[in-house]
Amino acid sequence: MSNTMSLNELTLSEARDKLRAKEITATELTEACLSAIEAGNDALKAYLVVTADKALEQAKRSDERLAKTSKDARALEGIPLGIKDLFCTDGIRTTAGSHILGNFEPPYESTVTQNLWDAGAVMLGKLNMDEFAMGSSTETSYYGQTVNPWRAKGSTENLVPGGSSGGSSSAVAAGLCMAATASDTGGSIRQPAAFTGTVGIKPTYGRCSRYGMVAFASSLDQAGPITRSIKDAALMLQAMASYDLKDSTSVDRPLPDLEKALTQKFKGLRIGVPKEYRVDGMSKEIEALWEKGIDIYRQAGAEIVDISLPHTHAALPAYYIVAPAEASSNLARYDGVRYGLRENGRDIVDMYEETRSHGFGAEVKRRILIGTYVLSAGYYDAYYLKAQKVRSLIKRDFDDAFETVDVVLTPTTPTPAFGLGSKKDADPVEMYLNDIFTVTVNMAGLPGLSVPGGLSAEGLPLGLQLIGKPFDEATVLRAGQVIEDAVGRMPIPDAWWAGAASKPAGKAKKKVEAADAPEKKAKRKK
Amino acid sequence: MADTRKENLIDGATGPWEVIVGMEVHAQVLSNAKLFSGASAAFGGEPNSHVSLVDAAMPGMLPVINVECVKQAIRTGLGLKAQINRRSVFDRKNYFYPDLPQGYQISQFKFPIVGEGIVTVDLKDYSFDVGIERLHLEQDAGKSLHDQDPDHSYVDLNRSGVALMEIVSKPDIRSSEEAKAYITKLRTILRYLGTCDGNMEEGSLRADVNVSVRKQGAPLGTRCEIKNVNSIRFIGQAIEYEARRQIDVIEDGGTIKQETRLFDAKSGKTRSMRSKEEAHDYRYFPDPDLLPLEVSEAFVEDLKTVLPELPDEKRARFMSDYALSAYDAGVLISDRASADFYEAVARGRDPKLAANWMMGDFFAALNKTGKDITESPISAAQLGELIDLISSDVVSGRIAKEVFEIMLEKGGMPGEIVEERGLKQVTDTGAIEKVVDEIIAANPKQVEQVQTKPKTLGWFVGQVMRATGGKANPDAVNALLRQKLQVPEEV
Incomplete structure (x- = not known):
C-alpha cells in the first residue's frame, strides 16, 4: 500500500475531521468518490445509479456550512455515501434489485436516508443488492452481479461481495464511497462486511425506522451501515437511528453517544463463547480466527465465559419459514396495477401471472412459494406457528446467556468469500448456510456486528461477529474496537478494477498522508 | 334460546x-x-x-x-x-x-x-x-x-x-x-x-x-x-x-x-x-x-364514563320518568334526535300528551314534508307551547291541530297564532249556554231520541262545537248538555 492515498480512501471519521479542520472540502471529497466510481464501477458493478449532480450540489451546500463556524457543520456534513437500493429515495429510481419495480421513482424519502441528509451527508447513488434482499452473494439482482474488490492471493477469479448488501460492501471496501447504508434480515449486513474486510452493524430491531425501506421480512428487517472502521460505524448508526412515528415497530429509546462510548474502558467485560457455534465441517481457518478473537479479548482484560445457546440448530430452518412467510405477503403488492412493471394479459389474473412471472427472479419466486405454503390452511400450525415458538426459544437462550456475559463472540460466516457463479448449480440450501451464524441475531432482534478479524491463508478477509444485549449497541461497538485495534483496519485492496477503466479526465486527485495502521496498534499498547 | x-x-x-x-x-x-x-x-x-x-x-x-x-x-x-x-x-x-x-x-x-x-x-x-x-x-x-x-x-x-x-x-x-x-x-x-x-x-x-x-x-x-x-x-x-x-x-x-x-x-x-x-x-x-x-x-x-345514554337505558327511563308504554318509549328513542326532541317538549309538561303529539301529528308532518327531525320545520319550543295551550284549556285538541297546521305552513309561535286568529277556547258558560239552548230548541226530534239513546248526545256536542267554530270548551259543552237534556253521566 502506498503511503499517500486519495481522499475517498480515508475513513469517514478521518474525512470528517479534515473537513472540519478545513484541510479538505466536501466538493473535493465528493469528486474523489465520483472519480473512484467512474474508474471502478464498470468492473465492480456496485452502483446501479450514480447521482453525481445531486452529490456535487449537496457537497457545495455542505462546503457553505463548513465555511462558517463549526457549529453549522452537522454530524455527517459533506460526507459522500452510497445508498442500498432498498431505501426509497425521492425522485431517484429505486428497484430493490428487482425487475418488477422497473423504473419506479418513489415520491418520498425513507426515514433512514432522510436522517442522513439531515445530518449533512451527500448522496452518491444507489447500490446493487440481491433481489428484494434475498440472497447471500448479490447474484440474484436483476441488474447484474457486483464483484468483491478482494481477490485471493495470485488469483484473478472474481469473488462475490456477499449479500444481500453486496453493492454496499463492495463500494465501501473499494473506496467508492465513505460509507454505505445496508439492511440485514438474516445477515445481509454482517456477511457482506465479513467477505469484504469491512465493518457492518445490524442494530437492535426497532432502532432504525423501516419507513421507506422496501420490505422483505418485516419482523426481521433492520437497517444499518457498512463502513471501513468501527468508529465510522458508530457515526453512521448514530445518524441513521431514530424513533419514528411512521413505523409502529420503531422503539423510543435514546441512543447514547456511540463515538464517546468507544473511548470508555473495556477491562472487565465478559465475552461469551457459545459452544453450539462449533458446527460440523467448520474450517480450521475459521476455528483459528475465533480462537484469535478469544485471545485478543483475554489479553485486553476481558473475562471469557463458555456459554450455551441450545436452540441454535433450529434457527436457520425456523428463519427459512418466518422470512419467506412474511415475504410472500409483503411482495403481494407488486401486482402490476399501480407502479413498476406491468405485463398485459387477457384478464386481470393473466396480467398478475405475466407480471409476476417476468418481474420476479427465481430465488424470489422460490421464497414466495415457500412462504405461501407455510401459511396455508392446515400447514400454518406445523410450520409458521412452530417457527415462532422456536424464535421465542432462541430469544430466551440469549436472555439467559446475557445474565452472565455482556457480548457474545462468534465467527460471522463459515467460509470466506466464494467465487462468482460458483454456487450457481448448487442446492439453494448451500447458499442459505451462509447465514448460519447470523440469522439467530435477527430471530432474537439483537444488535450484531461484524468486524474484520484477519485474513485467510488465501489472503481473503474473515469476520468476527459480536452479539449484544437489546439496545446495547454501545458495548458491541466498544468490543469491536478492541478487535480492530488489535488486528488493524483492512486496507483497500490494490485497485485491479481501475486498471481496465479509463482514468477520469481533468481534476487532479488530492493526496493525503495515509493513516498508519501499525502505528495505531502501537498506540493501543501504550 | x-x-x-x-x-x-x-x-x-x-x-x-x-x-x-x-x-x-x-x-x-x-x-x-x-x-x-x-x-x-x-x-x-x-x-x-x-x-x-x-x-x-x-x-x-x-x-x-x-x-x-x-x-x-x-x-x-x-x-x-x-x-x-x-x-x-x-x-x-x-x-x-x-x-x-x-x-x-x-x-x-x-x-x-x-x-x-x-x-x-x-x-x-x-x-x-x-x-x-x-x-x-x-x-x-x-x-x-x-x-x-x-x-x-x-x-x-x-x-x-x-x-x-x-x-x-x-x-x-x-x-x-x-x-x-x-x-x-x-x-x-x-x-x-x-x-x-x-x-x-x-x-x-x-x-x-x-x-x-x-x-x-x-x-x-x-x-x-x-x-x-x-x-x-x-x-x-x-x-x-x-x-x-x-x-x-x-x-x-x-x-x-x-x-x-x-x-x-x-x-x-x-x-x-x-x-x-x-x-x-x-x-x-x-x-x-x-x-x-x-x-x-x-x-x-x-x-366508559363518557359513554352516552344508550337506547335501552333511555327507553327504561322514559317508561319510568314519563310513564310511557314500552311501545311509545321504544318509538321515541328509536333515534337520539327524536328522543332529545321529545324530552325538550315533555319536560315540565304532560308527558303522555307530548308523546301523543310527537308520534301523531308531528311525525306525520315530518313524513309529509320528507324532512328529518334534525331539520324539522317545527321546533320543540313551538310544540311545547302548543301543548301548554291545550293543558291550560286555552285551545281544544281540535283547535290545536289547526294551530299546528298553521305553524307548519307559516311558522310562528302558537300563542301568537291563537291570539291573532281569535282561536281562544270559549270557557264562558253563559255564552255556551246560549248556543246550547238554541240548538235544543231547534231540534225537538233529537231531544226526544236522546232520552232513549243517550249515545246520541254526541250529535248535540258536534252541533254546539260547529256553531262556536270549535272554540267552545268540550267539557263545558258536555256538562251543560247533560244537565239540560237530563242525560246521566256515563259510568
Whole structure:
C-alpha cells in the first residue's frame, strides 16, 4: 500500500475531521468518490445509479456550512455515501434489485436516508443488492452481479461481495464511497462486511425506522451501515437511528453517544463463547480466527465465559419459514396495477401471472412459494406457528446467556468469500448456510456486528461477529474496537478494477498522508 | 334460546321449518382519518383524492394505527355490553384483487378487540336477545370501476383503508322480521354512540347474512352466506327468498351446499357466487408491521364514563320518568334526535300528551314534508307551547291541530297564532249556554231520541262545537248538555 492515498480512501471519521479542520472540502471529497466510481464501477458493478449532480450540489451546500463556524457543520456534513437500493429515495429510481419495480421513482424519502441528509451527508447513488434482499452473494439482482474488490492471493477469479448488501460492501471496501447504508434480515449486513474486510452493524430491531425501506421480512428487517472502521460505524448508526412515528415497530429509546462510548474502558467485560457455534465441517481457518478473537479479548482484560445457546440448530430452518412467510405477503403488492412493471394479459389474473412471472427472479419466486405454503390452511400450525415458538426459544437462550456475559463472540460466516457463479448449480440450501451464524441475531432482534478479524491463508478477509444485549449497541461497538485495534483496519485492496477503466479526465486527485495502521496498534499498547 | 315462535315458522310440503340467521355487519367507523393512514375517510370525493402513500401500498410504506378508530371500536363494544379485550392482534388476510393494493387486508382474526356481547331487540309483541360473537377492526377495500371505458377497468382507492367494524352475531335470529329488527336496533345503538353513521345507501353499514333451515329440534342445517346486502328491506327479502329456496331444495330431495351467494335486488333472488371449494385460503398471520394492540384498563374506563345514554337505558327511563308504554318509549328513542326532541317538549309538561303529539301529528308532518327531525320545520319550543295551550284549556285538541297546521305552513309561535286568529277556547258558560239552548230548541226530534239513546248526545256536542267554530270548551259543552237534556253521566 502506498503511503499517500486519495481522499475517498480515508475513513469517514478521518474525512470528517479534515473537513472540519478545513484541510479538505466536501466538493473535493465528493469528486474523489465520483472519480473512484467512474474508474471502478464498470468492473465492480456496485452502483446501479450514480447521482453525481445531486452529490456535487449537496457537497457545495455542505462546503457553505463548513465555511462558517463549526457549529453549522452537522454530524455527517459533506460526507459522500452510497445508498442500498432498498431505501426509497425521492425522485431517484429505486428497484430493490428487482425487475418488477422497473423504473419506479418513489415520491418520498425513507426515514433512514432522510436522517442522513439531515445530518449533512451527500448522496452518491444507489447500490446493487440481491433481489428484494434475498440472497447471500448479490447474484440474484436483476441488474447484474457486483464483484468483491478482494481477490485471493495470485488469483484473478472474481469473488462475490456477499449479500444481500453486496453493492454496499463492495463500494465501501473499494473506496467508492465513505460509507454505505445496508439492511440485514438474516445477515445481509454482517456477511457482506465479513467477505469484504469491512465493518457492518445490524442494530437492535426497532432502532432504525423501516419507513421507506422496501420490505422483505418485516419482523426481521433492520437497517444499518457498512463502513471501513468501527468508529465510522458508530457515526453512521448514530445518524441513521431514530424513533419514528411512521413505523409502529420503531422503539423510543435514546441512543447514547456511540463515538464517546468507544473511548470508555473495556477491562472487565465478559465475552461469551457459545459452544453450539462449533458446527460440523467448520474450517480450521475459521476455528483459528475465533480462537484469535478469544485471545485478543483475554489479553485486553476481558473475562471469557463458555456459554450455551441450545436452540441454535433450529434457527436457520425456523428463519427459512418466518422470512419467506412474511415475504410472500409483503411482495403481494407488486401486482402490476399501480407502479413498476406491468405485463398485459387477457384478464386481470393473466396480467398478475405475466407480471409476476417476468418481474420476479427465481430465488424470489422460490421464497414466495415457500412462504405461501407455510401459511396455508392446515400447514400454518406445523410450520409458521412452530417457527415462532422456536424464535421465542432462541430469544430466551440469549436472555439467559446475557445474565452472565455482556457480548457474545462468534465467527460471522463459515467460509470466506466464494467465487462468482460458483454456487450457481448448487442446492439453494448451500447458499442459505451462509447465514448460519447470523440469522439467530435477527430471530432474537439483537444488535450484531461484524468486524474484520484477519485474513485467510488465501489472503481473503474473515469476520468476527459480536452479539449484544437489546439496545446495547454501545458495548458491541466498544468490543469491536478492541478487535480492530488489535488486528488493524483492512486496507483497500490494490485497485485491479481501475486498471481496465479509463482514468477520469481533468481534476487532479488530492493526496493525503495515509493513516498508519501499525502505528495505531502501537498506540493501543501504550 | 327460547323455542321459535309459531308465527316465525315457515310452512313446507313436509311441515313447518325453522330458519336460522346470523349476521356479520360491516359498519364504517365514524372518524376523520382512515384506520392506518392519515388520509381522509370522508364519503365521496373525486376518485383517488383521499389516498395516501400507505393506502396505495407504495413500497416501504407502513401502517400506523389511528387511535380514534380504536376508541370507536371500544365505545361500540361497550354499547353492545361486550367484553373489551385489552390485548388484540392485527392479522393479514391475503388475497389478490386490484382494489386491494397491499395484496392483503389488515383485519383481526384470532384476537379481536371486542368479544362476546348482547343486543336486546324489541318487536311489537315480544323481545329477544341476539348474542354478539365478536367485533373486530379491519380495513375497507377500494372500488373497481368497470363502466368507465370499454377496454379497461379503473380503481378508486378513496375507500381503501377506511376503518370498518365487523360485528358478528350468533345464529340467534329466527325470521326476516327479527333480522330487520336486529339490524335496526344495531344501527340505533351505533348512531347513539356516534361510532357509525349507519347510512346504508352510502355503504357505511352493510351485512353478510348467514341463512340455514332445519326442522325444529334438528341439528343446524348447512348455511349459505349472502354477501353485502345493503338495505334493511333487502335483508328481509334475501332471507325470505333464501329460506324458501333451501326448503324447496331439501324437500325435493336435494342437499344444501355451503356457499357464498349474492342477492339481486331487481329480481329479489339470491344466486350462487362461489362454493366452499372455491373459497380463498386467506393465509392469515399476524401483521409484522404492527405490534399487538394493548389498551389499559384506565383507557377503557375513561371511554366508559363518557359513554352516552344508550337506547335501552333511555327507553327504561322514559317508561319510568314519563310513564310511557314500552311501545311509545321504544318509538321515541328509536333515534337520539327524536328522543332529545321529545324530552325538550315533555319536560315540565304532560308527558303522555307530548308523546301523543310527537308520534301523531308531528311525525306525520315530518313524513309529509320528507324532512328529518334534525331539520324539522317545527321546533320543540313551538310544540311545547302548543301543548301548554291545550293543558291550560286555552285551545281544544281540535283547535290545536289547526294551530299546528298553521305553524307548519307559516311558522310562528302558537300563542301568537291563537291570539291573532281569535282561536281562544270559549270557557264562558253563559255564552255556551246560549248556543246550547238554541240548538235544543231547534231540534225537538233529537231531544226526544236522546232520552232513549243517550249515545246520541254526541250529535248535540258536534252541533254546539260547529256553531262556536270549535272554540267552545268540550267539557263545558258536555256538562251543560247533560244537565239540560237530563242525560246521566256515563259510568
